[in-house]
Amino acid sequence: MYTMGIDVGSASSKVVILEDGKRIVAAEVVQVGTGSSGPQRALEMAYKTSGLTREDMAAVVATGYGRFAFEDADKQISEISCHAKGIFYLVPTARTIIDIGGQDAKAIRLDSKGGVKQFFMNDKCAAGTGRFLDVMARVLETTVDKLAECDEKAEEAVPISSTCTVFAESEVISQLSKGVDRNSIIKGVHQSVASKACGLAFRGGLEDDVVMTGGVARNAGVVRAVARELKRNVIVAPQPQTTGALGAALFAYEEAKKMKKEGLE
């Protein structure tokens, strides 16, 4: 039996197809999110990789900001539950999840059965999110995928004190014009994102293992900064950008089994 999870985020679209709730047969990411061609393209890629079609899917669950805009789903589930589900499946020892996406940063606390105990999300502000990094990468004349490399070469982290993305942008520009080392600024930017996300994690009470997920977990510079800030080891989820979609596919599997049982009765 095949099931599908689609995570239509604010920054990217992710699709995971699962076989029997176990084997991942496709996990695709398109770097544009809700309101764009992203969801459709991610779907097509997943069908192509797996050689399957919509008819092969026993159930489809949508999550992420665009979950209600995606019409072809059997059910919509919040990304908090989906990330928790996906991460717990991949890392059963996970008790604290830090998910940093395009517009949201969240900390989720899990119980020993993988249930959501509590979660905290950033307020209505881009600080400490992927969007913040996207903006900074642009002024620093690089791309998000190269930030980690620069961070590694930095001698120090130049503190970025503004929380506001616009103010932080001008702070970075003024540091650059003062001739401050670019890599050190980047390390400072990562520090700033990490401290915001860790603030959320501390609120929920930390418990090991701490697992990072979301697109920003692909940035090793932020991961290192989070580990420094939390003073503990941080695990990066395998394929961190697709854990929400994986969780959705797992929920779809449960849904499909339920539908089958009801159908048989």
Place this chain on the structure above:
Amino acid sequence: MSVTTEGMKAKELLAYYQAKADQDARDAKARGDLVCWSASVAPPEFCVTMGIAMVYPETHAAGIGAKKGALDMLEVADRKGYSIDCCSYGRVNMGYMELLKEQAITGKTPEVLANSPAAKVPLPDLVITCNNICNTLLKWYENLAVELDIPCIVIDVPFNHTMPIPEYAKSYIADQFRNAISQLEVICGRPFDYKKFQEVREQTQRSVYQWNRIAKMSHYKPSPLNCFDLFNYMALIVACRSLDYAEITFKKFADELEENLKAGVYAFKGAEKTRVTWEGIAVWPYLGHTFKSLKALGTIMTGSAYPGLWDLSYDAHDESLHSMAEAYTRIYINTCLENKVNVLLNIVNNGQCDGIVYHLNRSCKLMSFLNVETAEIIKEKTGLPYVQFDGDQTDPRNFAPAQFDTRVQALAEMMEANMAE
């Protein structure tokens, strides 16, 4: 108005008396009688005794917000220099006042005002405020008084850092009341009518009694009452509690709810799956959205702090006024964290709630700042899941529907997971 209220349903009575209260104020103005603008939990008993017509800017602003007219008013206040960090009720009202003032001075109705869905209320001849729910209301009303060059009556109610309320606080507040009475005697140019005062206090108690009857109805499972309704009905407990308008309407509503309970008619069409307490003011410009989002999740609101906020029960025959003072100071947002937690716990328990939604309201600092701590303590005591969302009661720019939806959906999933256990 020669309409008969006989046979009207509670909902119709609500609309009728709300409109009538505004009409009363306009009529008073036309006759040359006094109109007073009042803070929502300031005691109306003194002004009503003196036959002064009352207008409630917070309720008025809420109505403007709900009818999607807030932005126009906010922009007027923005231009006057009010920071967007100030309470949006205050800013909407300042905007409205500016437009009324312009109209009075120029004799022309400003276009924004003409096009506004705002209920028409007249400019005040005096204002009365009370800091028993926040201190914003002091500066806001002072500004009104200065801008319009009218008297401002302030009832100063100290914050209760410890409970129970000390005797000296009650006696201080009772003195504030007496001071307000002498101010009114000067403003009205005639002595205070103590006999009428007695009647007004008794009327207020009858209104509060009926209001409290409604509150009890959300205890039942399934519930005949969705507390979202209280967001609407509260208009009368605020604006007309010293008149029979409130008593008549609430009695009808409570009777209807009791009949519904007996007949097995519940607020949630289809089965209620989960029950929440909503802590904080409504998001007026998105009232429908927030209601529908919760409804789509099978979630009903059976806990709300509103009933308790206006549970102004006191001994109407206590001439020392200590009992009345006590009622006006024990408002839960005017008390220490410990008491606030206890009040909210009672609400959660009475509503048999499965979770709590906290509105972190950009406008209302006192309520919101305490809520972060309140939430942690209540979670510890009850183990119930909760969510907090960012919003604002009347500034639509400070609320994001999608963010609200994600949070409440996650809450519903957590509540359902708990129930499945």
